[in-house]
Amino acid sequence: MEHYFATVARGLEAIAAKELEELGAKDIQQEFTGVSFKGDRALLYRVNLESRLIFRVLVPIAEFKCRDARELYRQVRAINWEQYLQCDRTLAVRCTGSNPQLNHSYYTALQIKNAIVDRQRDLFQARSSVDPQNPDLSINAHIRGDRCILSLDSTGESLHRRGYRPAMGLAPLKETLAAALLEMAGWDASIPFLDPLCGSGTLPLEAGLKALKIAPGRLRDRFAFEEWSDFDPQLWKQTLVEAQKRELSELPAFIGGSDRDPEILQQARTNAENCALDRQVRFFQTDIADIEAPCDRGILICNPPYGQRLGETQELVSFYRLLGDIFKQRFKGWKAYVLTGSKELSKQVGLKASSRLPVYNGAIACTLLEYELY
Known part of the structure; x- marks a missing residue:
């Protein structure tokens, strides 16, 4: 079973945990603006497709000490990025949280991006381009104290954007x-x-x-996990068919x-x-x-x-x-x-x-x- 983290709006952690349990998640733990849980790849696909309450599902891949930018760079560069990202694929890095030495999310994200592409250049004499809008791999970094959690974003555009609402009033609810x-x-x-x-x-x-x-995810054009190297199209098709049968x-x-x-x-x-x-x-x-x-x-x-x-x-x-x-x-x-x-x-x-x-x-x-x- 894989470990996942669902991001949610503040105050909705408890009802999001209940929804995840109903969808089949295990080992559910509520945190501030998020819920951690475990499950297989089928659950990852199903939560993205069927959750009505969460924003995105993150897949943590590394956690390490990062007291400053130099240590962050060194730790990120040491990760085996080849299993997630080829040089001809695009990437984007988002960062949340901070510590006294890493207090600007844009520059923290830039440091992470630099570490990844510098590793690619050394190994392959080529590097991935950055695409902030529709990257092939979206990476999420969360800095808390002297720790950093790096995750792959399986969702892409936030799940609250169902795809049915180009027309909005003056103060729409998410x-x-x-x-x-x-x-x-x-x-x-x-x-x-x-x-x-x-x-x-x-x-x-x-x-x-x-x-x-x-x-609610049925109306979306794509999910980020569809671009991953280990994407299982048959399992995804089965997830879609099963959801449609319940309608x-x-x-x-x-x-x-x-x-x-x-x-x-x-x-x-x-x-x-x-x-x-x-x-x-x-x-x-x-x-x-x-x-x-x-x-x-x-x-x-x-x-x-x-x-x-x-x-x-x-x-x-x-x-x-x-x-x-x-x-x-x-x-x-x-x-x-x-x-x-x-x-x-x-x-x-x-x-x-x-x-x-x-x-x-x-x-x-x-x-x-x-x-x-x-």
Whole structure:
């Protein structure tokens, strides 16, 4: 079994660990913004294809002391890169973390790249070119204290970029966060779902993909592991076929979204077409003041603006009060969830939250408020 490391958004480590367990991972350990686990190559392919919550899967290949740039260079150069990278293949190096002597990620990455290509030149009188956009081999370095962990990035472009969303509203949720909110709300496909402030449609579309058991990675053009020298095309094809066999053709319950802006709603419909959900997930134009519950029970999740700049918060007070009134009057029998980054505005909803779950929207510390509507 190989050792892997999944990177996740801050605060989502526990639900990502649960998802990895469901996908078949072993020896799962939660860390800060990541989860380490073990599995075979089939699991590596499956996690990349089917995870709804993680950003990328790293395969650690070396860990060593690196107190300064000279020691880092020496240690990287000593690695047998020939097993991973031929001179006619491209590479890219990303670096995270730092220590007092290695405190600039760009120069740390440059030092690693130099060590690799200098080794190639000495051995083969040729070297790999750098391609920061679509490299054949993407290398991840993480500096923590006087240690460096070098990993191969099996994913490439982050998994939150599903491939269905070229059209985006002004403040879109990452797809991975939308999927996490659905998990945190305890939503499953048998329960009707509505986002009354849906924007470009990320929450309803993630609900639709989950309900139909469509692997979120199915829409991507490529994964980084497809360029590796040990890539197994037959195993990858089998992974794709097995995922496709699990897909459903019809939603078990209503999934929809609404927005007052017709242009933004058209973006949502375009995104729905891109992931073949345009006949399944319903989008309709309506102002929040006119919204009606589409079913007698269900789960509602919304991500209203939280007013990050001075003066905006005051303007949003009446909007949050309106939300609370609409939940109370028109959504009896439902559970409503509001993601907000403003404690002041959350008080304006005027309803008692039955739970408050901490969550990060990028760098913004937020709360997912739950309201049981009787």
